[in-house]
Amino acid sequence: KQILDQIKTLEGKLSHIRDLLSSNQLDPNDFKEMKAEYQGNLERLEVKLSATSGEWANIQPLLNKGLENLLKIDYIYESGSIEQKRNVIGSMFPEKLTFDGIFFRTTRVNEVAQFIYLIKKELQPQKKRTRNEFAHLSAWEVPSGFEPL
Incomplete structure (x- = not known):
């Protein structure tokens, strides 16, 4: 321009x-x-x-x-070799990925993967909760098994 x-x-x-x-x-x-x-x-x-x-x-x-x-990333991961699976995980989590025995931790998630997760989350039906029953729970969810450092 x-x-x-x-x-x-x-x-x-x-x-x-x-x-x-x-x-x-x-x-x-x-x-x-x-x-x-x-x-x-x-x-x-x-x-x-x-x-x-x-x-x-x-x-x-x-x-x-x-x-x-x-x-076709799901197909590549499911049918791929260990090296291909490692490449898929490495592309989604470009920085150090650690496993402490229970949770995976990473400092940064690939931006494209974050947007895909956000879109998926927006497309899922919203849960109907009453305030008193779930007041102690957070409405924001982290992908299961992943926790930022």
């Missing part, structure tokens, strides 16, 4: 100096110098813009592959 704004600004300046030249308010030699400068800047910005667009085009296949893998 910033590059597009800069390109529009330079195109506006080029148009303005053409108008000044046509109304004899600008010397032809000055026009040539200014035009060469603006054209050079425009070409550099257009190269930057095309390189940036190319980067996004290269990302699309990676995003598609990542989404495919995410949609």
